[in-house]
Amino acid sequence: MNNFEFYNPVKIIFGKDQITQLPRQIDKKNSVLLIYGGGSIRKNGVYDQTIAALAGYTVLEFSGIEPNPRYETCLKAVELIQQNQIDFLLAIGGGSVIDATKFIAAAARFTHGDPWTILSSRAPVRDALPFGCILTLPATGSEMNSGAVITRQATNEKFAFGHPLLFPRFSILLPEAAATLPPRQVANGVVDAFVHTLEQYITYPADAPLQDRFVESILLTLIEQGPKAYANPADYSAMSSLMWCATMALNGLIGCAVPSDWATHMIGHELTALHEIDHARTLAIVLPGLWRALIDHKTEKLAQYGQRVWGIEQGTPRQIAEEAILRTEEFFHSLDIPTRLSDYGLGEETVQNVVSRLDKRGWRALGDRRLATPEIVRLALGE
C-alpha cells in the first residue's frame, strides 16, 4: 500500500430532529450568519426549525446562493460580514451553499490581497471563519470535506480550491429535508456520488484492497438505494442511505493510498460553464465516453468493477470492462439522466470549445497518469 495521510475532524450528526442539536454545537456568545440558497428551506421546515433552535443567538441571514455558486455572490456575503460582527457561519442547503460558505469563510479572513487569487492562483488560506452545515440534499459530499468549487460568472470559469481550515465544525445531515426534493435533483445526487466514488477507483490496481471494497460498498448501495430515493424522495430509509453514501464518497477515506482521476469532473466543469448543464449530468455525459477512450489503460479496474459491482461473471477482462460501461450507462438512464452530448442538442462545436478551454489551462495532470489528452477528450465527447 502507498503511504498516505488521513484527517477528517468533521462531526456528523445524522437523522431525524437533529436541528435541535444546534445549541450544543455553537457557542451561545456567537453571532451567526445563516447562508442559504432559494426558498426551499422555508418550505420544508428547515428554516423555521433552525431559527427556533437558535433562539437567544444573534442571527443574520444571507440568501440567494445559486447552484454552481458564484464568486460575485460570495463577495456580497463577505461585504455583509465585514459590516457586521459575525463569529460563525451556518450553511443550510446542499453542496452549492456549503461550497459558497467555504469560500466566504476564507475570503472574509483573507488579508493578503484580492480574494479572487484564492481561486485563480491558489493563494494560501491562512485563516477562516468557523462554520457548520445543515445538509438538505445528498450529492456533493462537501459537508464532510474541506474543498469547494466556485464559478466566476464574468469569465464563465469554475475553480476548485480547498484547505484544512475549511472543514465544517459539524454537519447536521437531514434525510427528511430531502423528502420534498424534485426527483431530478435526487437523480443528480445519485450520479454525483456515484461518479465521485468512481473517480477514485477506475484507475489502476494499487494494492489497496480495503479501499477498493469500501468503494464497491458505496457503489452497490447507491445502485440499490438510489433508484428507490429517486422514485420516492420521501422514502426515509432509501434517502438516509443515499445521503450517507454521498458523504462517504468524498470525505477522503476511499481516496487513502490510491490514485485518483478527476478528468471526468474537469471536463464536466467546462460543460457546465459553457451550457449550464447540471453538474451531475455533465459527469454522466463524460464518464462512459472517457472510459471507452481509455479502456486499454483501465481494463483491470473496469473488469473488477464489472465483476464485483455489476456481478458480470462471463467474458474476458476486456469484455467485462465493456459490459460494465454499458451497465453504468443503463444505470444513469434508469434515473432519466442522458449520457450523450447530442441528448442536449450539442455536438462538434461544444467538443471543440471544451478542448480549447482545457488547452488554455495547459492540460496539467488531467486524469490518472495524465491520460486524458486533447485527442482522448475529443474521442470521449464524440458520438
Place this chain on the structure above:
Amino acid sequence: MNNFEFYNPVKIIFGKDQITQLPRQIDKKNSVLLIYGGGSIRKNGVYDQTIAALAGYTVLEFSGIEPNPRYETCLKAVELIQQNQIDFLLAIGGGSVIDATKFIAAAARFTHGDPWTILSSRAPVRDALPFGCILTLPATGSEMNSGAVITRQATNEKFAFGHPLLFPRFSILLPEAAATLPPRQVANGVVDAFVHTLEQYITYPADAPLQDRFVESILLTLIEQGPKAYANPADYSAMSSLMWCATMALNGLIGCAVPSDWATHMIGHELTALHEIDHARTLAIVLPGLWRALIDHKTEKLAQYGQRVWGIEQGTPRQIAEEAILRTEEFFHSLDIPTRLSDYGLGEETVQNVVSRLDKRGWRALGDRRLATPEIVRLALGE
C-alpha cells in the same frame, strides 16, 4: 437508518519512513514523554528513529507497560509526569501501550479525587494531556479511537473507559515495524480486528446497508490478507492491509447507526483476568459458542455474513448461519488459534468463575438486546 453521531479527529499518517513526520506533529517547545512496553521497539529500529526525529525536543521515557496494561504501572507514569514538566505523551507500540497512555493522559490531569474512579465508577474525564501514537502492531484499533481497557492487578479486574478528550492527536501507523513480530501476535491481531468488526455486525438487521457492506469489506480483506501476514509478517503488502483493517474495525465508522453486541469481549475479559489468556484468544473461545447459543436471535445477520463473506449459497438461512459459524472457527484454526476452553485445559470450574464474576457486575446490558444471560454464557463456554 437510526440517528447517529460520528466524530473522529485522529490524523492518520500511514506507511514507510513516517516517523520523520514527528516534528511536524508536535510543537518544538513541548517536553515529550515516550511511553512504551518491553524492548521490541529497541530491536526493530523504531526507538532509534523516534529519538532521531525528536532531536531538539526535551524527551523523557517511561517503559514497562505490560500486555493487558496495569493500573498500577500507569500510576507510576503519572507520578513521573507530576515530578517533571511533561506537555505531550508519545505512545510507541501496540494497543496495550496506547490504552495505557490514554489512562495516563487522563489520570495526570485528574484533579477531583482518586483516578481509580475513572475506571471503577466512570468518573468524568474533564481534561487530559495531549498525546500521539506510533503503532507497531495491528490489532486493537486504539490508535484511532478514544477508548481503552485497563487491568487492576490487585483485584484481577479489567475495566473499559473512554472520552472524546482521549483521541490521539495523530497516529503514525508503521506496517514495517510489524515485520519482526512473532507470528502468534500477528494471528492475535487478525482475530482481534475480525471480532471487533463482528461485534458491530452480528446482531439484527438495522437498515444500514452501507455500514453492513463496510463491515463485510473489512472481514473479506482480513480473510484475504490476514493469513498472508501471519505466514510472513515481513509481507509489507499484507501487513499494510491488516493494519488498516484493524484501525477501521474500531474507529466508530462501522458502528454508526447500528446496534452492537460486545458480550464476547466482556466474557473474554474475564477469561484474560482469570487465566491470562491473550485477549484475542479469549474472543476466539467465546464467539462461536455464543453465536451457537444465540443462533435463533441472530440468524438473519449470521446468514448475511455466511452469504456475503464466506460465499455460502446453498441452504436455509439457519443452515447458512450454522455453516458461517463453522467457517469462522476454521478461519481461527488456520491461524493456529484454538476455539475451546478445553484447548487451554479449562472446563466447568472456569465457566462457573466467569459466570460468578459477571454476576457480581450485575449483567447490565450484556450483549445486544441483553441476550447474553448467565444460562447463555454457560452454554457458550460449554463443550
